[in-house]
Amino acid sequence: MIRSAGLICCLLAAPAAADEIWVTNEKDDTVSVISIDTLEVIATYPTGERPRGITFSKDYSVVYICASDSDAVQVMDPATGEILHDLPSGEDPEQFVLHPNDRHLYIANEDDAITTVVDTQTRQVIAQIDVGVEPEGMAISPDGTIAITTSETTNMAHWIDTETQELFANTLVDSRPRHAEFVHDGAQMWVSSEIGGTITVFDTSDQSEIGKIDFEVPGVHRDRVQPVGFEFSADERTAFVALGPSNHIAVVNTETLEVKDYILVGRRVWHMAFNADKSLLFTTNGVSGDVTVIDVANRTALKSIDVGRFPWGAAFRPTQ
Amino acid sequence: MAKGTYLALFTCLFFGVAAHAEVNLNIGYLSGRPPQPPTLSNLDPIPEDLGLAGAQTGLEDNITTGRFLGHGYELTATTVQDGTDPVAAAAEMLAVTPFILIDAPADVMLAIADLPQARDATLFNVSSGDIALRDDQCRANLLHTLPSDAMRTDALAQFFLFRRWTDLVMIAGVHPQDVAYAAAMRRSLAKFGLGLEGEKTWDFEADMRRSASQEVPLFTQSLGDYDVMILADELHDFGRYVLYNTWQARPVAGSEGLTAVTWSPVIEQWGAAQLQGRFSERHAREMLSVDYAAWAAIRTIGEAVTRTDSADPQVLRDYILSEDFELPGFKGRPLTYRDWNGQLRQPIAIAHPRALVAQAPLEGFLHQVNELDTLGLDRPESNCEVFE
Numbered sequence: 001m002i003r004s005a006g007l008i009c010c011l012l013a014a015p016a017a018a019d020e021i022w023v024t025n026e027k028d029d030t031v032s033v034i035s036i037d038t039l040e041v042i043a044t045y046p047t048g049e050r051p052r053g054i055t056f057s058k059d060y061s062v063v064y065i066c067a068s069d070s071d072a073v074q075v076m077d078p079a080t081g082e083i084l085h086d087l088p089s090g091e092d093p094e095q096f097v098l099h100p101n102d103r104h105l106y107i108a109n110e111d112d113a114i115t116t117v118v119d120t121q122t123r124q125v126i127a128q129i130d131v132g133v134e135p136e137g138m139a140i141s142p143d144g145t146i147a148i149t150t151s152e153t154t155n156m157a158h159w160i161d162t163e164t165q166e167l168f169a170n171t172l173v174d175s176r177p178r179h180a181e182f183v184h185d186g187a188q189m190w191v192s193s194e195i196g197g198t199i200t201v202f203d204t205s206d207q208s209e210i211g212k213i214d215f216e217v218p219g220v221h222r223d224r225v226q227p228v229g230f231e232f233s234a235d236e237r238t239a240f241v242a243l244g245p246s247n248h249i250a251v252v253n254t255e256t257l258e259v260k261d262y263i264l265v266g267r268r269v270w271h272m273a274f275n276a277d278k279s280l281l282f283t284t285n286g287v288s289g290d291v292t293v294i295d296v297a298n299r300t301a302l303k304s305i306d307v308g309r310f311p312w313g314a315a316f317r318p319t320q
Numbered sequence: 321m322a323k324g325t326y327l328a329l330f331t332c333l334f335f336g337v338a339a340h341a342e343v344n345l346n347i348g349y350l351s352g353r354p355p356q357p358p359t360l361s362n363l364d365p366i367p368e369d370l371g372l373a374g375a376q377t378g379l380e381d382n383i384t385t386g387r388f389l390g391h392g393y394e395l396t397a398t399t400v401q402d403g404t405d406p407v408a409a410a411a412e413m414l415a416v417t418p419f420i421l422i423d424a425p426a427d428v429m430l431a432i433a434d435l436p437q438a439r440d441a442t443l444f445n446v447s448s449g450d451i452a453l454r455d456d457q458c459r460a461n462l463l464h465t466l467p468s469d470a471m472r473t474d475a476l477a478q479f480f481l482f483r484r485w486t487d488l489v490m491i492a493g494v495h496p497q498d499v500a501y502a503a504a505m506r507r508s509l510a511k512f513g514l515g516l517e518g519e520k521t522w523d524f525e526a527d528m529r530r531s532a533s534q535e536v537p538l539f540t541q542s543l544g545d546y547d548v549m550i551l552a553d554e555l556h557d558f559g560r561y562v563l564y565n566t567w568q569a570r571p572v573a574g575s576e577g578l579t580a581v582t583w584s585p586v587i588e589q590w591g592a593a594q595l596q597g598r599f600s601e602r603h604a605r606e607m608l609s610v611d612y613a614a615w616a617a618i619r620t621i622g623e624a625v626t627r628t629d630s631a632d633p634q635v636l637r638d639y640i641l642s643e644d645f646e647l648p649g650f651k652g653r654p655l656t657y658r659d660w661n662g663q664l665r666q667p668i669a670i671a672h673p674r675a676l677v678a679q680a681p682l683e684g685f686l687h688q689v690n691e692l693d694t695l696g697l698d699r700p701e702s703n704c705e706v707f708e
Contacts, residue, residue, distance in 0.1 A: 092597075110594055111594065111597055111598065111601075113384055132384055132385055132388065133381050133384045133385065134591070134594050151385075152591060152594075152648070153381055153385070153594075153648065154381075154384060154385040154388070155385070155626070155648075156385070156388060158388075167388075170388040170389070172626065172627070175646055175647070175648040175654060176591070176648040194648075195646065195648040195653070195654045196646065196654070197654075221690075221691060223653040223654060223690075223691075223692075224653070245652070
């Protein structure tokens with residue numbers, strides 16, 4: 001308790017304008033902007049219908065928002081909250097990832113079993129790639145050569161060659177894959193499976209399975225332990241995994257793939273974002289309509305922040 | 321009315337890789353649904369493609385997945401018309417495929433399962449909630465993707481207890497399905513320590529569209545006061561006219577009002593919005609329970625083929641009944657098969673026509689192995705022995 005209080009004091013004493021966490025509210029058609037200094041919502045901006053995926057351009061000058069039920073990716077000015085324009089996105093964009101070239105967005109079209117590639121400068125669709133049923137999780141390798149789409153009902157990770165915009169591998173994972181990330185300079189690719197209750201770790205070089213992470217939250221039936229979003233600590237030695245309706249975040253050693261700890265957060269935890277130095281982690285809790293702030297070093301929840309209804313995606317915006 | 325059997329072959333899109341398919345599976349769909357007796361209202365006709373539409377959506381899901389693996393799927397559908405023998409049609413179909421989804425009454429299903437040609441088949445019951453099929457009348461070659469009546473009535477009983485609605489009355493119709501539902505409800509109430517304070521049978525011949533507001537208050541007056549009125553009206557004959565016309569101002573549950581169902585258009589959580597959207601775009605109507613059961617059966621086969629890379633009936637059946645099998649069924653939990661009677665374990669939606677109210681099993685109903693087994697016949701409750 002004392003330690004947490006001390007941490008908040010430090011934060012309050014931090015200099016200059018506050019960095020922000022942006023959260024999409026799936027059932028409010030808004031984004032909430034949280035000040036990392038005060039841990040309070042400082043702005044709420046309207047978006048298109050059912051906003052889910054959210055990501056900033058590399059220079060943070062614009063923010064991209066998947067407005068799923070508006071069938072558009074919206075481009076917003078983060079300084080004002082004004083929607084600048086929509087990008088063509090294909091139907092029902094759920095989640096996306098921005099290529100390291102800062103130009104190409106790879107978008108999962110959940111209703112159409114398609115991944116759409118959009119050039120954010122020309123605002124043109126440059127490719128559409130057939131993938132499995134209900135594509136959702138999106139990742140891109142740090143060198144930009146490989147994009148990943150996971151499909152929830154087909155239960156695969158689809159490996160896309162970003163040069164040709166074609167699939168070069170399809171790997172099975174456990175039921176209902178939701179999120180994918182590259183780690184260790186792209187040497188590994190991780191996929192969470194919500195219903196399977198696992199994370200599968202792939203060797204990127206040959207798409208072989210290196211290992212699998214299982215979760216066991218004390219007092220929660222394994223069926224309700226459903227990994228969704230996850231992120232890595234600054235040194236990549238630790239992964240934080242949102243476990244959905246078990247209302248916990250798992251802390252995973254990325255070397256041994258063992259779970260070291262579970263942190264209680266809000267109800268049905270989906271996705272997350274770190275602050276600048278990755279000392280704080282912000283999780284979106286869909287059912288309880290709030291964001292939990294986690295002290296990463298101490299692995300404790302510091303605070304809950306009320307946002308809109310069904311918060312889904314989260315993204316960090318530096319302002320300094 | 322055309323007599324005889326007609327065979328409709330639904331070809332599927334193979335996305336280019338069919339020529340290289342290592343595994344190619346044909347799945348049968350047999351519709352032997354007898355004509356429904358007349359009901360008081362014609363407001364909700366039963367869709368002609370009930371069940372088959374769900375199977376088609378499941379098939380398309382399988383095909384999309386299969387094209388990445390060189391697995392192809394086809395559906396062969398047969399609708400048995402009045403006066404022809406569904407068992408003979410099934411025998412014909414068994415010459416083509418050992419995997420058949422059956423939409424037919426329980427006695428027909430048993431006759432098909434008992435055919436010598438069906439001995440090594442895997443049949444899926446997608447339409448009958450008959451408890452006996454999961455109990456002493458079970459068959460080793462017959463799996464059930466539709467929940468038993470007992471699973472649905474157990475779900476409601478849990479909800480009554482959860483809400484502390486313990487003073488219950490029931491009105492039951494006289495059709496066999498109504499009688500079976502009423503029996504299942506009595507059994508469920510006893511299982512959860514509840515009971516009925518009053519019961520009446522609906523055997524009127526009156527047309528309630530004209531007189532519900534006069535007849536129902538009088539008919540229900542003698543039941544006195546209670547917390548909830550349960551209706552056993554599985555053909556949806558009189559029940560819709562009972563709501564808001566009861567003598568006491570109390571909620572109605574069972575076959576109307578608050579219902580416990582396999583699937584409902586109001587389910588949108590757990591990614592269900594995507595399945596609902598996919599289905600209604602393809603079939604221009606809402607997805608119903610039998611559609612869901614057929615979808616789940618086709619996806620069960622697809623999931624087994626995907627994971628085993630085999631079309632061998634024995635390999636697939638063993639995998640489906642194993643601990644490794646799990647079906648993501650848009651109900652928030654993995655769906656698996658009970659290895660004692662072939663019933664697909666699944667949460668049950670407790671819903672009214674406009675919203676999902678709760679999902680059973682409800683919190684607090686515990687089980688030593690799997691909470692889903694608080695619904696329906698648990699291992700010690702089932703007299704099915706042929707799966708052991």
